[in-house]
Amino acid sequence: MTDLIRVLLVDDQELIRLGFRMVLDEEPDIVVVGEAVDGLDAVRETARLHPNVVLMDVRMPNLDGIGATERIVAARPDARILILTTFDLDEYAFAALQAGASGFLLKDAQRAELVGAVRAVHRGDAALAPRVTRRMIELLAEIPAKPDPAGLSELTEREREVFVAMGAGRTNAEVARALHVSESTVKTHVGRVLSKLGARDRVHAVILAHRHGLVPAETALPYDGD
Template sequence: MTRVLLVDDQALLRMGFRLVLEAEEDLEVVGEASDGRSALDQVRALEPDVVLMDVRMPGVNGIEATERVVTERPDTKVLILTTFDLDEYAFAALRAGASGFLLKDTRPADLVAAIRTVASGDAVVSPRITRRMLELFAGRLPDGPADGADGAQVGDPRLSHLTPRELEVLRAVAEGMSNAEVAERLFLSEATVKTHVGRILAKLGVRDRVQAVVLAYETGLVGPRA
């Protein structure tokens, strides 16, 4: 059973999420909070597996709350929920340690699947979200990759330990591709892609795919033209 905490300042949205999640046999809504401060109290008291976290809330916002949840209770995963047109804060929330990022108009089945995914230790960054992040941060991100003709030389030292194949996999992941989609693009088995992703996370010293995506943007491995 995956224990879920709902955090949103709109009671109607919390009710809708609760109805969706409680219809699933393996998901349990253990609590609700209307702002970041009460969310932190609930996390400490209830120890949920996954927190569905709104970004814009009164008092302690979702970014600060996410950072504190991840710091205080690393086993609890945070899944950011927000609207399509607000998200200058989304990138900061991912950097704060969120394991996923979904829009509030996400289909119920996709929301349920995302909760299961982050609860299992993976991360959720859909292609639509990735494109939106690139649009929002195009003016702040590097113009593009800084590698040589063979793709093996990357200027940022944080990427220096990655092999050419690992760089290819990281680029694909940063575009929002699933392991299956990466495998199809690079003519690899899905198991091989999963192995590459694990090695990439270990070499970069990041917790999950979301943090790897953030680093790929920051280093210029991918950029607005990707």
Template sequence: MIKILLVDDEPLLRLGFRLVLESQPDLSVVGEAADGEAALARTAELDPDVVLMDIRMPGMDGIEATRRIVRAHSRSRVLILTTFDIDEYAFPGLKVGASGFLLKNVPPEDLLSAIRAVAAGDAVVAPSVTRRLLDTMAAQLPDPAARPDEAGPATERGLDRLTERELQVLTKVAGGLSNAEIAEELVLSEGTVKTHVGRILNKLQLRDRVQAVVLAYEVGLVRPG
């Protein structure tokens, strides 16, 4: 059973999400919160597997709440829900540790799939959406002082620990390719690509694929656009 905490300042939205989620035999809504402070308290109390997090709320917003939940309750994974396709808070939300980014009007079946994926330790931002999001938010990214094969930000962030093949895979991931597409381009099996992605996350101490993409942009392994 996947335990879910709903965080949104709109009671009707929480009710709608609850009705959809509790129609599934493997999902259970264990609690609700209307702001970031309450989300922190309820996460500590209920230990949910997945926190569905709104961004814009009174008091502590969803970004700060996500930051604190990831830091203090790393087992609980955060899935951000927003009204806008490209929200100025989406990139900061992913950067502080959210495991996904979805629109509130997402089809129910996609929301259910996303929750299950996040609970299993995966990221739920589709590669194409990740690429477009980071391109749009490029102004917020620092200008790397050096390329990844030179001393500088890349070395500091641990990319020098990756093998040549792992670096190739990371570049493809950051370029918006799925595991199947990477496998085709690099002439590998999809299982091998998945193994490489897992090793990349472990070596770089990243939570998921989304954070790997963010890091690749930050150090200049790929460039927006």
């Protein structure tokens, strides 16, 4: 039997937490193990419950989602945090990614989007809301390019191709078709790229690719978590 994905819900609005719990608890491979009402509570409950995925609101009293993300990732580098945001708060989502979050999702996401994002983050993939992704790419384009990141020179030619494709937001299936290889082969390359670059997950590889000018902003495509 496949291990259940343990989720912690973090939001200061009880009705929001209830809505997400109702959706996630109906999935056979997901279980909500707890709830937190603010960032400080999230840090405590993450340490106590060891969830696989933390579904984190941004604007909360006492400690916001960005600060909570920083503290959780510092204590648990393997933590997977999915930020909840609205389109007009995308700058907060971007800051949360820099703090160590693994993706972000709009609060008005459809049921399938929410469930898919939780599963994607759990397996180490990115979960990026397309509308916010475009804004993130715009923000990255404004940051001056830096020298090649450590580990880039260690990539093979094929691994570099996969890295650039990841930066462009392409799914494993799209990369496989473009390179005429199997999806399992692409997944192997992705794992090696992340390891060599020291990227904690796929979304951070996307950020690295854009920060270092490897992907023109106009070529970027939203990543859907495949």
